[in-house]
Amino acid sequence: MGPYLLRRLLTVLPAVLGISVVLFTVLALAPGDPFAEMALNPNVPPEVQENLRKQFGLDDPVWQRYFRWLFAMLQGDWGFSFISRVNVDTLIWQRLPVTLAVIGASQVLALLIALPVGIYSAARPYSWFDRIASTLAFIGFSLPTFFTGLLLILLFSIKLDWLPFVYRADLSATGWEWWSQQLKQSIMPITVLGLFQAAGWTRYVRSATLDVIRLDYVTTARSKGLKERAVILKHVARNAMIPVVTLVALTMPQIFGGAVITEQIFRVPGIGSLLIDAIQRNDTPVVMAVTFVSACLVILFNLIADILYGWLDPRISYR
């Protein structure tokens, strides 16, 4: 396990560097710069502009700017938001917990649906349950999250008036009241994101389980007289989980995308809505930092998946 982990950690570094290069190249290639608007401002004399450009090193060669930016990012100096007038890292640390909570809860929901439904479908392939589940899964991942979000708002907020459609970070209530309000306002964002993921994963869990359930060792387990439940849960499920873990890790970028959309629909104050706001207001340092942080989070989850993988499938560790 040790060397395996070390090897995985060593592959993380080039990935982070690669992503930072991609990000920086995109920004360097882009037309216009953060001082473009100031150039149009007649109140700022040209000498001051020139000095500011020099101070921020905007006229240096690209690679120098890249390394300066990279070292600043690594030291935790993520820049200053032109719009909100705070440091970018404070802004992100404010917003990140909400996003992680929504994403985490929706993933748990997705797994709670996908695992039992997928495994049960595979245990009885082509049964009525399987057919209905497969059709629903198809519908589920064909429904874009922004449309599901609007549908839920239409039904539960406007028609039935059960749930609030704006997520508020500053709930005035305390104690139990706070929890119940928090729960009420979180239900819809979590459901939208969770159901979409669940639909895709259900199909995957089903096919992964079907691949395993036909193997000889499962027949052996059955012929030993084990109960079907024990065969499925202890023998089939664990091995079927191996590809599923990879898939869950690989869909992390999508999940972040989904989080951006749901946060925007329900106005959840997470890093997704921060990104959209920053883009609409030309707040480049925030845009850079948010993208970089979400990329790092994706890599982190991939690493966690790899570690889980090694634990689920001991054969891998010895390679």
Added chain:
Amino acid sequence: MAGSIPASATAEAVLATAPLPRRSVSLWAEAWRRFKRHRLAVLGLAVLILMIAMVAFGPMLWRVQINDIDFSARLNTPTPAHPFGTDDLGQDILARMLYGGRISLAVGLSAMLMAMLVGVTIGAVAGISRGVVDGALMWLTNLFLALPQLPLLLILIYLFRDSLKGAFGPEVGVFVLVVLVIGGFGWMSVARLVRAQFFSLREKEFVEAARALGASVPRQVVRHILPNSLGPVIVAGTINVAAAIIAESTLSFLGLGFPPDIPTWGRILFDSKEYLDIAPHWALFPGTAIFLAVLCINFVGDGLRDALDPRRVL
């Protein structure tokens, strides 16, 4: 030598007289036969063709202009004059959807073509060349897979929109940008698929035979390996169209896709969301259109998977 003459003569006689055991069926006819067994896929294909016909010919039949502003008919619910209702400026939603649908579907198809082109090229090069090239290309593929796509899509659109608008005009500029960006993030799965196919196919006997006959590497790839790896690639391409349509709608829905005068389905949804309480029809029609298109394409993809997988006997 004498013994061989009768033998060949009888062989010819047998060949000439034996009835053909079975009418020869072309590859595509066989695939179509299998495809037809998947009822939902056939239904999906029919609905999809209907939708394409509607956006292609609809604007010629439904002659309401997409930008006819009529303040006396603001936010109307569906009526015979406006079958899908009107928006906040009294514009006809049906006309806008028919026009915007062209763009939505065209973006889906073009982005898919681009993703396939990049994906097949990278996958083929990686699959046929071992070692360093393969390693580097796969590193690139995995890097792209780990990138947070939506944030990057948003950034690219935000950064390059104005310069492309200047170069190609507002409509074509945004179209080119959206297609390039969505296609540029859709090729990774295709590349991995093609590479995996190449790995197994290049060791097959018929490729070895071609190699023994002196076929050059490009000829082996183009004539022998690539055609045999097309089945899964076509399926992946179908799924890619659906993903591209969703991606375009997402960008437009977030207000960063097409401008308001080009009403793609996602853009109509974006405009409608502030009026959800008083005019739900405005959001429901374009949303349903996106959902139906994506669902049908996914069903067709599922049908093609059954049809083009030769290992399946149906």
